[in-house]
Amino acid sequence: MSDDLGASKNSAYAPATTVYHFQNLSTAFNDSSSFPQPYHYPPDIILVTRPTYTAFFTHYHRLVTESNNQFGRLLESCKPPNDPGLPRRRPIIYVDENEHHFNCFLIALYNWSSQLYKPDTGVFSHVFNLVIKYGFKVRSVFSPSSGGFQDLVRTAETEALRMYTLAAHWDFEELAVSASRYVLRVADTIQNITDDHAETIGPRYLLRLIQLHETRKARLKELLLIPPTLHVDDTPACARPQRLSVLRAYGLAAGYVVWEKAAGVTVQEIKSILFGNIGTSISCPVCSDAVQRNIDHVLDLWSQMKDTI
Template sequence: MTSTAFNPNIHFPYPYTDIHPDSIIQTSDEVLFHVHRDRLQTRSRTAFDGLFTDNSTVGLNRSLVVFLVPEDATVMNCVLHILYGTSSRIYCPDFETIAQAFETLQKYGCRLSECIPQDSEIFTDLVCHAAEPNTDALKVYTLAASHDFEELAVQCSYYALRIPISRIDEGSSIMMGPLYLLRLLRLHASRRAALHRLLMEPPERHEDTPFCNWRRQIGTTRAYGLIAGYLTWEAPADASATWITTAFERVIQCVECPRCQINLWARVLGVIRGWNDVKKTI
């Protein structure tokens, strides 16, 4: 069976628009992919792991040499779309297929950061996958880290903060390696420390009025301190501005003095502005 995406009748991307394929790759499930040997070898640092040698051939197909690979068609289809810089979204490759494609690319000597630019569809799709609230963003970060794919690891590290340190299992730790594990742990620690510093600053006080003297303002400051202490211990490293604001809203609504309320809101907004500026990625 011949691939519908890589065959002699398709329109190959530039600079192979008018150049016919010169080789065929046959997968383990006997699907034939027509390719340009030059394209694959130049994207690899090991001449595509020496695939295009007589030892790898299995015969001829319409005068083109056929090379046998152990990968199946689903994975090889994803690999070739990456190498040619074309879209594979129509085939809806799942995360496991992409992970296997990454393994295959490295096996054939292709550096992921060179083959998958940050503006490519597959890079964007992986970041979007990590950003989805109901997905395990740590899996994407671990995949990138295990292949030393710095650009993807950095982009996904913020979303990986959704996973508490206590839930990072041994397998994921080993797979991502000590360097990327340490960088993720430091990101957790640095962001929580930054939030603690922001919360430590109390709201400003105003001059005494007939309705609100310094004693009542001390009570307001204590109420702020209780919420700040709670957030210091409980806030995750990826705490949202909405989550922080909501924690203070009930206290502010219970404050009777309008000027104290203004000062409390000013302090909370200061925390949010500072929190938004804290480094979000490794």
């Protein structure tokens, strides 16, 4: 570590040609990194997290652009690079931050994906705090077209309710909508929401989530109550008792789906249950066709159901 890094002050200047001896050098942010446009030029400012003294080589303009507080006021007295008075010198700025959280924050600022570092919802929660602390807007840094937003949605696939809670807490509409789709897929989610969870989610987003589940459950019941339309006249192979038996089997299988499956049940699951229980056991080809048509119709309507808040 250089003398500069050991200093207790928050900033220092180092010549661009200095050989640095940091305790750690960020793998994503260093002089060899390939930065995205419009920052496709050598880093001109160095951020160092304390107490681990990990150096992140970044760009002054990325840190101040869109920041409403000069990057947490740390760059207020820092002159922009290429200032004629400061040739070949790069400011070193110290930040008292967890290096992992800070790394994921910077990655989001550069519109990269942080999947390599496997951030979970807890990490993203810290990152959101850093976004605010350094003067940015969460919904701007993590806009739906950004790499960071894709990371959030990917995390929601495995941590659906936690991500929905985070989104609701920040009133992050687009993220809440995306996460709600995955919340649907987790059975018994609504029943397992604790008081603390509910409080963090807040009444508005909680109500929308409950309404999504209730609306879908009601529609699922409605659709599965539609019986297949079987032929009226008896045939040599299929008399009324056989047809009643088909309707009974259909009703039992449909009832199983309604009572046992959650609002997130997929078309594939319904198909598998209905066909698995009745599809192969119907000996009358006319009844079999009718059941098949009914199932296709039900699944078609179900696939059109809205699956987000």
